[in-house]
Amino acid sequence: MIQRKKKIVLFLPHRADPAQGVRVSADLTPLELLQIATFPDQAGYEVVLIDAMIHDDYEQRVLEACDGALVFASSCILGYQIAHGAEVARKVRQRFPKLPIIWGGWFPSVQPELYLSEGIADAVGLGQGELTFWEVVQALDNGVDLATVPGLVVQRDGQPVYTPHREVIGFDKIPDVPWHLLDFEKYVARQNDTGSSKIRHKYADPWGWKPGTQYRGFSYFSSFGCPEPCTFCCSPLVTARRWKALPGKLLAERVLAAHERFKFNILRFQDANFGVHEKRSNEFCSELVNAKTPFWWNATYEVETIARYKDASLDLLGASRFSMAALGAEAGSKEQQDKIKKQIHIPDIESSLHKLNARGIQTGTSWIIGYPNESRESMLATIRLAAEMKYKFPKSASDIFPFRPIPGTEDFTAAVKNGYKPPRTLDEWGAMLEYKLDIDDIRLPPDVLREWRRYGVASTFWDELVQEGSGSVRKMIRSMAGWRLKNKNYAFPIEWKLFHWYVKVTGQTQAEKIKRDMTSGVTPHAPA
Numbered sequence: 001m002i003q004r005k006k007k008i009v010l011f012l013p014h015r016a017d018p019a020q021g022v023r024v025s026a027d028l029t030p031l032e033l034l035q036i037a038t039f040p041d042q043a044g045y046e047v048v049l050i051d052a053m054i055h056d057d058y059e060q061r062v063l064e065a066c067d068g069a070l071v072f073a074s075s076c077i078l079g080y081q082i083a084h085g086a087e088v089a090r091k092v093r094q095r096f097p098k099l100p101i102i103w104g105g106w107f108p109s110v111q112p113e114l115y116l117s118e119g120i121a122d123a124v125g126l127g128q129g130e131l132t133f134w135e136v137v138q139a140l141d142n143g144v145d146l147a148t149v150p151g152l153v154v155q156r157d158g159q160p161v162y163t164p165h166r167e168v169i170g171f172d173k174i175p176d177v178p179w180h181l182l183d184f185e186k187y188v189a190r191q192n193d194t195g196s197s198k199i200r201h202k203y204a205d206p207w208g209w210k211p212g213t214q215y216r217g218f219s220y221f222s223s224f225g226c227p228e229p230c231t232f233c234c235s236p237l238v239t240a241r242r243w244k245a246l247p248g249k250l251l252a253e254r255v256l257a258a259h260e261r262f263k264f265n266i267l268r269f270q271d272a273n274f275g276v277h278e279k280r281s282n283e284f285c286s287e288l289v290n291a292k293t294p295f296w297w298n299a300t301y302e303v304e305t306i307a308r309y310k311d312a313s314l315d316l317l318g319a320s321r322f323s324m325a326a327l328g329a330e331a332g333s334k335e336q337q338d339k340i341k342k343q344i345h346i347p348d349i350e351s352s353l354h355k356l357n358a359r360g361i362q363t364g365t366s367w368i369i370g371y372p373n374e375s376r377e378s379m380l381a382t383i384r385l386a387a388e389m390k391y392k393f394p395k396s397a398s399d400i401f402p403f404r405p406i407p408g409t410e411d412f413t414a415a416v417k418n419g420y421k422p423p424r425t426l427d428e429w430g431a432m433l434e435y436k437l438d439i440d441d442i443r444l445p446p447d448v449l450r451e452w453r454r455y456g457v458a459s460t461f462w463d464e465l466v467q468e469g470s471g472s473v474r475k476m477i478r479s480m481a482g483w484r485l486k487n488k489n490y491a492f493p494i495e496w497k498l499f500h501w502y503v504k505v506t507g508q509t510q511a512e513k514i515k516r517d518m519t520s521g522v523t524p525h526a527p528a
Contacts, residue, residue: 006070006141007046010037011062013076013085014052016200025202026053026190027217027268032075032105032129034177035221039134041178045070052084054186062088066096071140073133075105078406082107083430089120100140104129107429109238110408112153113160118426123152127238128224130174132166168242171224176254184218184262191215203268206296206323207360207395218264218295220255222246226273228302229341232330232368234408235272243276248283256291266323267297274299275306282313285320298324303344306352318359325356326364332385333378336371340411349385353393363396365389369452370403370444372414379448383455384488390459391485398459400452402444404432454490457481461496468503 010033015024030051037047048065052058066072072092076085089101103115104125115121123146125132132151139149147154151166192215205215223246225239235241246254255267275281288297297320306314306325329349331337337344353363367386369379383400390398405415405422416422423429444452460466461481466474480495502508 005043005045007048007065007068008037008040008137009062009065009069009072010047010049011058011072011074011085011088012049012051012053013074013081013088015077015079015081017080017084018197021197022200023190023194023197024053024200025217026187026194027203027215027219027266028053028201028270029182029184029187029219031177031219031221031270033073034179034181035174036073036075036104036129036133037181038130038175038177040137041181042175045137047178047181049181054183054190059088059091062092063095066092066099069096069099071100071102071137072096073102073104075103075129076108077106078404078429078432080430083427086118086120086426086430093120100146102133102136104133106234106238107407110234110406111429114426114429116153116155116160120426122146123149123154126151126153126162127166127240128168131169168225168239168244171222171244171246172250176257179258179261184264188214188216191217203298203324203326203364204362204397206266206321207362208296208323213265215266216262216264217266217268218258218262219268219270220258221270222251222274223271223276227276228273230330231340231410231414232371232403232406234406237408243273245271245277245280248280248285249287251280252284252287252291256287259295265295267295269297269299271300273302275301275309278305278309278313281309282316285313285316285322288320289316293321296321296323298322298326301325301327303327303329303349303352306355307345307348311355314355314359317356318361322361324362324364327352327366329365329367329386329389331371331378332367332382336374336378336382339374340371346385350389350392353389353396357393357396363393365396365398367398367400368403369400369448372403372405372411372418374403376445376448379444380451383448383451387455387458387485387488390462391482394462394482397463400455402452451490454493455485457493457496458484458490469499469506469508473499473502 012030012033015028016022030049033049037049041047050058050061050065055061074085074089076082092099093101100122101120102123102125103121108115108124109126112124112126115124123136132149135149136146139146146152147156147161147163150164152163154161154163223243225243226235227241227243229236229241329344330340330342332346334346353365356363367382369382386398386400405412405420407422423432458481461478462485464478477495477499484490
């Protein structure tokens with residue numbers, strides 16, 4: 001019989017600021033914490049998992065749980081999570097000054113020294129964290145110096161000390177996570193009752209979704225890392241371009257077992273790059289088809305991945321109830337594709353979208369404009385190509401975002417060299433929501449900015465996201481928006497001004513219904 005040992009407290013901060021009336025889609029479960037809880041839970045440690053998304057009293061829960069705990073640990077990505085996590089960690093430090101605090105995740109992995117200098121970390125994990133955190137727990141429990149644990153940054157005599165490098169391990173070497181720690185029904189409740197909040201990062205419902213069906217969204221990690229060399233992403237630094245994944249058959253076994261337990265009807269893979277290996281994808285899809293897949297699923301695939309997959313492999317995706325592929329097209333010019341090392345062949349973008357949409361699979365395509373030293377012509381080419389894809393595939397998103405310098409990337413270094421002044425504190429980093437529009441912070445040519453904004457308005461009408469006014473008027477405006485997208489012509493958009501005037505005068509606003517972002521892409525369109 002396992003003897004319960006000391007308590008470990010794991011906390012996931014808010015991904016978006018509720019004070020601004022924003023929440024992140026509640027199908028994003030705290031996988032990063034469940035992953036690192038695997039080995040300690042198996043060894044009998046008491047693991048307390050607290051997620052601000054579902055625990056409105058998270059602060060009270062954290063402070064109560066930390067009383068007598070062995071360690072407090074947290075994780076975050078770029079955005080509000082940084083500031084919120086730091087805020088809670090400060091309160092933990094103030095109440096329990098001797099309690100070890102450990103940080104991990106994408107952002108701490110590229111800015112570890114900031115956590116040490118601000119006094120809210122005793123150690124920061126770099127990259128893959130399952131084994132590192134398990135060894136941290138054992139070291140703390142046995143009074144061993146954390147400086148002996150590979151894969152960390154610690155502080156000694158006021159200076160950061162990097163411990164020996166830890167190699168990435170195979171994902172199949174990590175047991176399935178302790179799902180008993182997940183209070184899934186609380187996530188289901190939040191998915192179906194968002195209150196007055198606007199929801200970010202909500203994928204669109206599958207095309208075969210029956211209206212009125214209760215949403216039971218579940219998420220899963222099946223791999224770690226990404227082999228791509230993209231200059232705008234910190235994965236090359238954090239993962240050394242390593243990609244470790246569960247074999248397809250084993251993944252299907254684990255996912256189907258999770259479905260038996262949680263009865264989800266939407267499965268969302270949070271992998272950075274799910275479809276790297278075609279054989280693995282086929283094995284996974286075949287197992288789902290054999291099991292008569294009882295749920296829809298979505299994941300991130302690369303444009304060039306879809307382009308090289310055999311038709312039979314794509315047919316398997318469709319047969320397995322794959323409902324949406326999140327694709328990063330990133331740039332509409334060969335010039336910029338080469339610069340960012342994405343090197344997508346421009347014609348492959350349309351052909352890949354066609355292959356998926358023809359099989360009943362939505363595509364959520366994302367683009368970026370304003371890379372360091374990107375030419376005006378390249379930015380406009382991206383907007384034009386995004387519009388063409390939006391028009392040709394009207395039920396799939398084609399979303400354009402302004403470039404944001406992510407620390408730990410080649411483009412971040414280039415942006416700083418060009419005069420960009422990055423945030424200096426955790427609170428300042430937390431104010432830089434990923435891809436959030438802030439006019440004063442976007443150095444785009446005025447005509448590019450205007451074209452992008454107008455593209456966003458046209459896309460919103462074309463996607464039928466506007467719920468104000470009568471149906472016949474919206475239909476007419478949508479038709480005109482389609483013409484603008486097809487011809488890449490946004491000059492004199494008088495119909496939009498007339499529409500807003502008409503809605504205001506007739507009082508046909510339905511603002512109370514426009515709470516959820518229903519675009520099929522990763523995040524909302526540019527603001528109207």
